[in-house]
Amino acid sequence: MSGRTSRRVLAGIFVFAGMMHFIIPASYVRIMPPWLPWHLELVYLSGVLEMAGGMGLLIPRTRRAAGIGLILLLIAVWPANLQMLLAARAADKPIWHEALLWIRLPLQLPLIWWIWRASRSPEGEISRAARGAR
Template sequence: MPRLTRIGLYVLALLFMAAGILHFLRPGPYVRIMPPYLPSPLLLVYLSGVAEVGLGALLLPRQTRRWAAWGLIALLIAVFPANIYMAQHNPSGLDVPAWLLWARLPLQAVLIWWAWLYTRRRAVK
């Protein structure tokens, strides 16, 4: 694996593991961005945190890298409605400018592309 690709792998894994840990340390902001039609927001926050930590860690071993990358892609798609809700409603308690909330939406596509890089056989070697 080229050096830049390997560095990107470690950064992506660390990014997701850190974000997942934040779901447990500070669940409040994540609960507030949950669309009201979703049941048990705190449970969903914890489950997504487990998924982020677990899939981020599973990116590192070659044997689980492809599956973890596909799992991250699925997770990013699954949480996209919460990001849309956050951009549309800017829940109270989140001191984030509206433009930044909207700018976050295309970032999901970048993260999906980044994870996709590690679904290819070449990235597993």
């Protein structure tokens, strides 16, 4: 997959995921770790950050910052993914459901790597984009 295609796919994933924070916020509030304050506000904030990061990947001047921001966001929301697993275990969800949640936890690492790679543009691409902006 080319760098441009990779960034577009990632941007689409993060913009869609961010929008879902506003469409079904209760689903995200349910997975918030109980020790965090302001659950709904944090859901909305993370949704805005996901959308901004996704769009930022498409803009050469903001690409690196967007990549770093998305990586930090994935690290910040990892406790919610763990909380989702703990809640599923406490609710005695089916084993396949729990297995999917176990798989999801380490999948953050390849996603972080993908973001890192996609946010590192070849210099020529940045130069062409900068020249076009003049």
